[in-house]
Amino acid sequence: MKPYDIHIALVEWDMGGKRRPVLILGADETNAIVFQITTQYKSKSDTIREKYFIISDWKQAGLHAKSYVDTNSPISVPFQSIESVPIGKLTEKDVKNLREFLLRNS
Numbered sequence: 001m002k003p004y005d006i007h008i009a010l011v012e013w014d015m016g017g018k019r020r021p022v023l024i025l026g027a028d029e030t031n032a033i034v035f036q037i038t039t040q041y042k043s044k045s046d047t048i049r050e051k052y053f054i055i056s057d058w059k060q061a062g063l064h065a066k067s068y069v070d071t072n073s074p075i076s077v078p079f080q081s082i083e084s085v086p087i088g089k090l091t092e093k094d095v096k097n098l099r100e101f102l103l104r105n106s
Contacts, residue, residue, distance in 0.1 A: 005086040009077050031076040039065045053101045062088020
């Protein structure tokens with residue numbers, strides 16, 4: 001797994017979980033550090049939307065619909081919960097724009 005690759009992962013929480021695309025940020029010995037990717041935007045509050053980065057080149061990134069990186073907080077996902085083959089990768093343009101977005105919104 002490489003930074004800015006997009007994989008499908010089982011993201012779990014207290015009452016369940018969901019398979020969803022994630023953006024790889026980095027890793028430690030047993031887990032990947034990721035941002036979740038979502039298509040949900042309109043239903044979110046303005047406060048949450050402020051932390052959503054739009055993926056301009058979502059088709060080239062291997063996604064099936066207009067998508068957003070949820071930068072509200074990175075999460076740690078065990079490697080065994082992540083499919084080993086990436087579905088795509090952010091384009092150089094989106095990587096640059098994401099970095100700038102994170103700098104502006106930190």
